[in-house]
Every structure is written in structure tokens, then in C-alpha cells.
Amino acid sequence: MLHAFPDLADQSVWLVVPLVAGLIALRYVVLAGGALALITTFGRRLRHRRIQPIPFARRQLWREFGYSMLTALIFTLVGLFTVTVGREWGxxxxxxxxxxxGLVWLLLSVPVVVLIHDTYFYWTHRFMHLPSVYERVHKVHHLSTNPSPLAAMAFHPLEAVIEAGVIVFLTMLVPIHIGVLAVWALYMFATNVMGHLGYELLPRGLATHPLFGWLNTATGHNQHHRTFRSNYGLYTTIWDRLMGTLHPRYAELYDRTTGSRPTPDAAERPVNTGAPS
Known part of the structure; x- marks a missing residue:
């Protein structure tokens, strides 16, 4: 079938694969590895911001790293397919x-792309929590009930394809400048690392702030990993609020983690049902 796509059939194109995969892996090592090094080095100073008291296990970290390296390769192949076949087919x-x-669209396209991806992520995430899909695909990511930053790309190969599918969807849907694509990819990954940080570094009161309460937090995603349900969003809590899937004690846990509520409550304790929703 390669002869049907001249760009893919060109052997020089495939020389790009290790380069791009290497760059994605390097981004992962710098941001996710750097975040892990940060919280490890300053863990004692940040202990009042730690969401769960459970330590990261060495076996967990190696598992997250291994799956993430596989994801880097899959992201590269999907991206290459999108650029070559997408251009060939127009x-x-x-x-x-x-x-x-124009400049207006160049600037406006950044939030547009983020909101489209936020929608894509929410609904594909909900799909992957269907019991039959969860057991075969998404369970790999949820093996980390207290995820470390290294879990940001720790996906089953099929989930990695679904996650990378947003690139295909976006490039077909709206015009995207290559620079915007690069900025969005960096922001996306940084947000994912933050969601798996295990520490809440954002300011007190943000979860209920009238202007910024729609932003997602490390607390929200960590709570998702603990409960296996609720808090399905990536960048925002917009869809979770609209669909009633925001955890009812999300704000309580956020307040507790950021020190707004000095008295421990039920929102602090892990609740692992063991079943997706």
C-alpha cells in the first residue's frame, strides 16, 4: 500500500521517525523527569501540598517510563501519517x-485548538471508562492509583492511538499554523504532567474561584486516579460541570490540599472502587 502514498514510500521520510520520536522522548524526560526530580528534591518542603501520602514505587516508575517511551513512538507514527497522507489527500x-x-486567526486558533481538544479528550476519556474498553485499554494508565509525573504518557498502545487521534481530527477540522501546533503540543504535555504531579501547586481557593474555577488541577486528576470515576477533563472542568461528572468533593479535597481547610475530612481519604465509570 505504500506505493499509493508517495510521501510515505519515500525512504527519507522514515529517517525522520527516530528524530521526532527522540524529540518527544526528550520533552518527556525534561518535563516529566524534571517534575519528578523537583518534587523528590523538595518533597519535604512541599509535603503540606501532597495530595496522597502513598509513595511512588520504583516498579511503578519503570512501568510508567516504559509505556511512555512506546507512546512516544506511536505519537510519532500517527503524526507522520497525518502530515504525509493528510497532505496527499488534501x-x-x-x-x-x-x-x-491572518494574525487574528493565528492568535484565536490557540484557545480554539485547546477547547476542541478538551472536548475530544473528555468524551474519549468517558468512552475508555466503559467497562469493556477500560479492561482492554485504559486500565494500563490506571495501574497508577497515585500517579507520578512519569505517568503523563503511560498509555496502552491503543489508548496512545486514541490520544494521538486528536492531531488527525484537529488538522482536518481547522487551519492550524505549524507554530501553533508546536505551542499547543507543549502546553498539552505540560498540563498532563501537572495533572500527574501528585502535589497541588496552584493557589488556594482556585477550585471555587468565579473566574478561574473552570481550570483543571492536579488535585482533580489525582482524584480521578483514586476513585476511577469523575473528573474526566484535561485542561478544564467545563465538560465535567456540564455533564455532572465533577467529583462532589473535589473542592473540599482541593481546599484541604492547599491548606484552606485545616481539619481533615472524608474528601482526603482515598476511595478506590476498583471499577471504571
């Missing part, structure tokens, strides 16, 4: 000239 709307769609 489906890809990625462009290089910033003047092609």
Missing part, C-alpha cells in the same frame, strides 16, 4: 505562512 489544514489566515 485533508491536512496545517499551514506554514502566518499571513495565510
Amino acid at each position: 485533508l491536512s489544514k496545517v499551514y506554514l505562512d502566518p499571513d495565510q489566515h
Whole structure:
């Protein structure tokens, strides 16, 4: 079938695979590894911001790292397929000239891309929590009930394909400048690392703030890993609030973790049902 896609059939294209995969892996090591080094070095000073008291196990860290390296390769292949086949079929709307769609769209496309991805992530995440799908695909990611930053890309290969599918979807749906694509990819990964940090570094009161309460937090995603349900969003809590899937004690746990409530309550204690929802 490669002869049907001249770009893919060109052997020089495949030389890019190890380079791109290496760059994705390097980004993972710098951001996820750097975050792990940070919380390890300053763990004692940050202990009042720790969401769960459970330590990261060495076996857990190696598992998260191994799956993440596989994900880096899958992301590379999906991205390569999108660029080559998308251009061959005239489906890809990625462009290089910033003047092609004007400065207004160039700036506006950043939040547009983020909100589209937030929607894509929420609904595919809900899909992967269907019992039959969860057991075969998403369970790998949930093996870490107290995830470390290294879990940011620790996906089953099929989940990695689903996660990378947003690139195909976005490049077909809206015009995206290559620079915007790069900025979004960096922001996406940084948000994912933050969600798996295990420590809440955002300020007190944010979970219920009238302007910024829609932003997702490390507390929210960590709570998802503990309960196996609720808090399905990535960048925001918008869809969780609209669909009634925000954990009822999310704000309580956030307040407790950030020191807004000095008295421990039930929101602090892990609740692992063992079943997806």
C-alpha cells in the first residue's frame, strides 16, 4: 500500500521517525523527569501540598517510563501519517505562512485548538471508562492509583492511538499554523504532567474561584486516579460541570490540599472502587 502514498514510500521520510520520536522522548524526560526530580528534591518542603501520602514505587516508575517511551513512538507514527497522507489527500489544514489566515486567526486558533481538544479528550476519556474498553485499554494508565509525573504518557498502545487521534481530527477540522501546533503540543504535555504531579501547586481557593474555577488541577486528576470515576477533563472542568461528572468533593479535597481547610475530612481519604465509570 505504500506505493499509493508517495510521501510515505519515500525512504527519507522514515529517517525522520527516530528524530521526532527522540524529540518527544526528550520533552518527556525534561518535563516529566524534571517534575519528578523537583518534587523528590523538595518533597519535604512541599509535603503540606501532597495530595496522597502513598509513595511512588520504583516498579511503578519503570512501568510508567516504559509505556511512555512506546507512546512516544506511536505519537510519532500517527503524526507522520497525518502530515504525509493528510497532505496527499488534501485533508491536512496545517499551514506554514502566518499571513495565510491572518494574525487574528493565528492568535484565536490557540484557545480554539485547546477547547476542541478538551472536548475530544473528555468524551474519549468517558468512552475508555466503559467497562469493556477500560479492561482492554485504559486500565494500563490506571495501574497508577497515585500517579507520578512519569505517568503523563503511560498509555496502552491503543489508548496512545486514541490520544494521538486528536492531531488527525484537529488538522482536518481547522487551519492550524505549524507554530501553533508546536505551542499547543507543549502546553498539552505540560498540563498532563501537572495533572500527574501528585502535589497541588496552584493557589488556594482556585477550585471555587468565579473566574478561574473552570481550570483543571492536579488535585482533580489525582482524584480521578483514586476513585476511577469523575473528573474526566484535561485542561478544564467545563465538560465535567456540564455533564455532572465533577467529583462532589473535589473542592473540599482541593481546599484541604492547599491548606484552606485545616481539619481533615472524608474528601482526603482515598476511595478506590476498583471499577471504571
